[in-house]
Amino acid sequence: xxxxxxxxxxxxxxxxxxxxxxxxxxxxxxxxxxxxxxxxxxxxxxxxxxxxxxxxxxxxxxxxxxxxxxxxxxxxxxxxxxxxxxxxxxxxxxxxxxxxxxxxxxxxxxxxxxxxxxxxxxxxxxxxxxxxxxxxxxxxxxxxxxxxxxxxxxxxxxxxxxxxxxxxxxxxxxxxxxxxxxxxxxxxxxxxxxxxxxxxxxxxxxxxxxxxxxxxxxxxxxxxxxxxxxx
Amino acid sequence: xxxxxxxxxxxxxxxxxxxxxxxxxxxxxxxxxxxxxxxxxxxxxxxxxxxxxxxxxxxxxxxxxxxxxxxxxxxxxxxxxxxxxxxxxxxxxxxxxxxxxxxxxxxxxxxxxxxxxxxxxxxxxxxxxxxxxxxxxxxxxxxxxxxxxxxxxxxxxxxxxxxxxxxxxxxxxxxxxxxxxxxxxxxxxxxxxxxxxxxxxxxxxxxxxxxxxxxxxxxxxxxxxxxxxxx
DNA sequence: AGTGTTAATATACACCGTTTACTAAAAAAT
DNA sequence: ATTTTTTAGTAAACGGTGTATATTAACACT
Numbered sequence: 001x002x003x004x005x006x007x008x009x010x011x012x013x014x015x016x017x018x019x020x021x022x023x024x025x026x027x028x029x030x031x032x033x034x035x036x037x038x039x040x041x042x043x044x045x046x047x048x049x050x051x052x053x054x055x056x057x058x059x060x061x062x063x064x065x066x067x068x069x070x071x072x073x074x075x076x077x078x079x080x081x082x083x084x085x086x087x088x089x090x091x092x093x094x095x096x097x098x099x100x101x102x103x104x105x106x107x108x109x110x111x112x113x114x115x116x117x118x119x120x121x122x123x124x125x126x127x128x129x130x131x132x133x134x135x136x137x138x139x140x141x142x143x144x145x146x147x148x149x150x151x152x153x154x155x156x157x158x159x160x161x162x163x164x165x166x167x168x169x170x171x172x173x174x175x176x177x178x179x180x181x182x183x184x185x186x187x188x189x190x191x192x193x194x195x196x197x198x199x200x201x202x203x204x205x206x207x208x209x210x211x212x213x214x215x216x217x218x219x220x221x222x223x224x225x226x227x228x229x230x231x
Numbered sequence: 232x233x234x235x236x237x238x239x240x241x242x243x244x245x246x247x248x249x250x251x252x253x254x255x256x257x258x259x260x261x262x263x264x265x266x267x268x269x270x271x272x273x274x275x276x277x278x279x280x281x282x283x284x285x286x287x288x289x290x291x292x293x294x295x296x297x298x299x300x301x302x303x304x305x306x307x308x309x310x311x312x313x314x315x316x317x318x319x320x321x322x323x324x325x326x327x328x329x330x331x332x333x334x335x336x337x338x339x340x341x342x343x344x345x346x347x348x349x350x351x352x353x354x355x356x357x358x359x360x361x362x363x364x365x366x367x368x369x370x371x372x373x374x375x376x377x378x379x380x381x382x383x384x385x386x387x388x389x390x391x392x393x394x395x396x397x398x399x400x401x402x403x404x405x406x407x408x409x410x411x412x413x414x415x416x417x418x419x420x421x422x423x424x425x426x427x428x429x430x431x432x433x434x435x436x437x438x439x440x441x442x443x444x445x446x447x448x449x450x451x452x453x454x455x456x457x458x459x460x461x462x
Numbered sequence: 463a464g465t466g467t468t469a470a471t472a473t474a475c476a477c478c479g480t481t482t483a484c485t486a487a488a489a490a491a492t
Numbered sequence: 493a494t495t496t497t498t499t500a501g502t503a504a505a506c507g508g509t510g511t512a513t514a515t516t517a518a519c520a521c522t
Contacts, residue, residue, distance in 0.1 A: 013469095031349030035510065047511075048470055056510060113432060114345045118262030124433075131434075155452055157444030163436070170436035186435065187449060194425020201344060202355075203362075204417065205394070205401035213388030218418060221386055221456060244500095266479065278480075279501055287479065
């Protein structure tokens with residue numbers, strides 16, 4: 001008959017579990033995530049967590065959704081101070097925000113884009129919405145370029161018929177955006193992601209948090225390739 | 232006094248451990264790698280593995296080096312059938328080989344570029360050589376372009392002085408290649424990697440193993456941006 | 463007061479990497 | 493040829509993990 005720690009009596013234990021998980025992920029990295037460690041920190045027993053999350057994967061899924069939300073917020077916020085018709089600077093702002101967020105919240109970034117939790121595979125049904133939301137700001141920037149007639153489609157290659165079905169199904173999360181917009185946005189995303197991914201995972205030299213020439217030149221290249229001059 | 236299974240008496244148990252590890256990684260994924268499972272498969276006990284690898288991380292490091300070697304072989308082989316002065320097609324060949332290898336050996340790809348083993352962090356000293364070797368073919372293609380005067384340096388931005396030291400140290404693995412070559416090669420690598428990484432990790436729709444428009448257009452863009460026309 | 467539900471516990475199981483102590487066989491040394 | 497040393501395995505155990513089961517304490521509602 002052990003008297004439970006008052007900590008466990010806080011209004012929402014579910015949130016406390018997630019908060020502790022984030023704290024431990026930030027401190028020891030996502031792979032070290034442990035239900036038992038979380039329970040210890042909260043002065044409860046490990047099985048108690050199962051009252052709030054079906055299993056470890058359910059907790060991780062909740063964390064992934066949180067990470068996507070944080071990422072989406074950052075993407076959205078980066079556009080607030082840039083005029084909606086200043087396409088060049090909107091591309092630049094959202095591109096820099098991508099990298100800055102990854103550096104600021106490395107563990108969240110890895111949780112989304114790497115697979116640091118052994119045996120965990122996210123279900124598209126659950127994370128789809130928050131994932132789509134996080135990418136939508138980039139899509140909106142590109143779509144604005146297209147609507148303004150400033151989207152360069154020289155590189156556009158239609159999706160091969162064989163993959164059209166898959167593509168269409170996957171695109172359901174993106175409000176049936178214009179194919180050209182989708183094409184360009186995914187290309188931009190893949191470039192920005194490629195740089196940041198290699199950097200975060202230690203395959204590039206450690207540039208630090210500040211912008212550097214290589215990344216800025218990639219943003220330049222994106223602007224030059226996809227943004228028409230005003231005609 | 233148990234008579235050991237003949238399997239354990241094969242000439243090189245170290246290689247057998249690695250082979251079994253690869254087999255289980257291919258079947259169940261890298262995160263499920265387990266020394267005990269390997270030992271079971273080989274009819275030995277788990278601690279016996281410690282005669283051949285200092286600990287789990289040492290085994291993983293050996294696997295990572297193998298993966299880099301396989302990747303480097305693939306990169307090298309892709310250039311064999313293309314004339315050394317056919318820069319456009321060398322870029323294309325090596326780019327397609329990158330993606331094809333990642334699809335063919337997904338688990339090896341993830342082992343290198345993701346961090347699927349909990350708690351494992353590769354030491355640059357040990358994997359540096361095989362890692363550098365795997366990237367060198369790309370560097371050689373770009374360097375050949377530069378020497379032939381066909382490398383477009385319009386986007387080049389010198390490394391910021393603050394990072395020059397780090398950069399130089401890291402570059403020691405790459406035979407002091409020309410800075411411009413290094414700059415362009417890293418950019419190309421990051422683009423190709425970005426696409427494949429998103430694809431392999433399920434953030435892009437499943438295009439399958441065959442080439443598709445989006446990836447080919449990225450290779451096009453790389454050619455157009457960095458390869459001068461013959462002057 | 464009694465009943466049903468909720469949320470925690472205690473216990474247990476099967477797995478993991480790793481350490482220690484021990485042993486049998488092979489190799490080396492005398 | 494005998495003794496010693498090294499090698500390469502085993503057995504047992506420690507502390508860790510996620511999770512299932514059964515049980516118990518506290519609460520809300522009739």
